[in-house]
Amino acid sequence: MKHKRIVVTRYGGPDALQVVEEQCPTPSRGEVRVKVLAAGVSLPDIMAREGIHPETPPVPFTPGWDLVGVVDQVGPGVSGVEPGQAVAAMPIHGAWAEYVTLPEEALVPVPPGLDPAEAVSLVLNYITAYQMMHRSAAVKPGQRALVHGAAGGVGTALLQLGRLAGLEMYGTCSPRGAETVSRLGATPIDYGREDWVAEVHRLTGDGVDVVFDPIGGNHLWESRQTLRPGGVVVGYGLRSSVRGDGLVSQRSGRRHRFGGAARFALLIAAARLLPGRKRIVPYSIQTLLRMRPQWFRQDLVTLLELLQQRKVAPLVAERLPLAEARQALEVLGRGGVTGKIVLVDGAASPRAAAA
Numbered sequence: 001m002k003h004k005r006i007v008v009t010r011y012g013g014p015d016a017l018q019v020v021e022e023q024c025p026t027p028s029r030g031e032v033r034v035k036v037l038a039a040g041v042s043l044p045d046i047m048a049r050e051g052i053h054p055e056t057p058p059v060p061f062t063p064g065w066d067l068v069g070v071v072d073q074v075g076p077g078v079s080g081v082e083p084g085q086a087v088a089a090m091p092i093h094g095a096w097a098e099y100v101t102l103p104e105e106a107l108v109p110v111p112p113g114l115d116p117a118e119a120v121s122l123v124l125n126y127i128t129a130y131q132m133m134h135r136s137a138a139v140k141p142g143q144r145a146l147v148h149g150a151a152g153g154v155g156t157a158l159l160q161l162g163r164l165a166g167l168e169m170y171g172t173c174s175p176r177g178a179e180t181v182s183r184l185g186a187t188p189i190d191y192g193r194e195d196w197v198a199e200v201h202r203l204t205g206d207g208v209d210v211v212f213d214p215i216g217g218n219h220l221w222e223s224r225q226t227l228r229p230g231g232v233v234v235g236y237g238l239r240s241s242v243r244g245d246g247l248v249s250q251r252s253g254r255r256h257r258f259g260g261a262a263r264f265a266l267l268i269a270a271a272r273l274l275p276g277r278k279r280i281v282p283y284s285i286q287t288l289l290r291m292r293p294q295w296f297r298q299d300l301v302t303l304l305e306l307l308q309q310r311k312v313a314p315l316v317a318e319r320l321p322l323a324e325a326r327q328a329l330e331v332l333g334r335g336g337v338t339g340k341i342v343l344v345d346g347a348a349s350p351r352a353a354a355a
């Protein structure tokens with residue numbers, strides 16, 4: 001049987017992506033073949049295409065951090081899952097394919113009846129948001145939070161989980177995202193027009209307890225200026241390195257993949273040395289997945305339950321077929337996307353498929 005997958009042939013812009021058709025993979029011992037129903041599109045995929053994400057594999061590789069699908073075939077020695085079962089996984093790369101093979105232990109069961117596109121939004125975006133909020137910052141009801149990129153994939157997840165956690169929230173966004181940010185319970189701040197540090201102080205008086213910052217670089221330092229004493233900035237991305245279809249630096253390639261980390265380390269150290277008890281801490285889902293795999297599983301199960309109870313409702317910005325992966329990254333890179341773009345299996349009925 002043949003299947004299609006997306007391949008990054010070299011590090012660079014949208015032209016680096018190709019659709020290839022080849023023989024379906026066969027699961028080895030301990031592996032499961034999954035038919036992918038929904039695969040997430042996120043900023044780390046642009047960074048991997050350009051070669052600058054720390055997790056970038058050597059070319060050629062298939063991108064795609066997260067997926068929801070149905071077990072299609074099990075390899076020898078697999079006993080915990082059976083064909084037809086809906087599952088979720090975060091392989092970090094490889095999800096942009098019609099079929100993937102994964103170790104059995106990488107799979108988390110998905111309850112029946114969930115929309116695969118909504119369920120896949122939980123994997124990278126909501127686990128990131130949940131772990132930053134409850135494991136890195138350990139937020140308490142009544143605290144104030146500033147969420148940057150508040151209309152984006154992780155941003156909207158932070159706002160939905162922040163509301164459940166009883167936080168008072170402020171969210172930076174462009175004007176296109178302001179209505180969504182208000183609807184999700186935060187006060188929108190236009191980062192392009194306003195001096196957002198001054199605006200946070202004007203709105204709150206003495207600042208916020210926690211800032212979630214995906215922008216990186218000097219922006220982390222400005223975020224620190226909005227903190228109350230004892231507050232923390234959780235830094236988790238380098239949005240500032242991507243502009244439109246490519247990189248601000250225009251320097252693609254894997255040798256640049258740790259460039260952002262060195263600067264990050266400097267800022268963390270400087271924040272510790274200065275008085276005021278205002279910390280900057282890093283968050284990385286892949287590091288925590290490797291160090292504490294049980295947390296990843298536990299947190300995803302919690303989030304799937306919240307989705308079943310409709311206590312969270314991921315915003316799916318667009319559902320595109322796998323063959324349009326290139327366009328999906330172009331749309332995301334241009335900005336102004338509210339929520340998450342998802343690549344869906346064209347043949348699957350969105351709601352019935354994972355039932």
Ligand SMILES: NC(=O)c1ccc[n+]([C@@H]2O[C@H](COP(=O)([O-])OP(=O)(O)OC[C@H]3O[C@@H](n4cnc5c(N)ncnc54)[C@H](OP(=O)(O)O)[C@@H]3O)[C@@H](O)[C@H]2O)c1
Binds near residue numbers: 334335
């Ligand atoms: N550390 C981890 O484990 C981890 C996990 C997942 C994601 N991430 C990181 O999280 C970041 C966000 O990913 P995503 O998939 O959620 O991306 P996304 O959907 O593109 O969201 C990013 C948002 O940032 C906004 N934005 C851009 N520049 C901004 C600025 N200067 N100030 C405030 N907002 C700004 C954009 O709004 P407009 O387009 O309207 O300007 C957009 O809504 C990326 O840097 C990614 O690498 C990290």
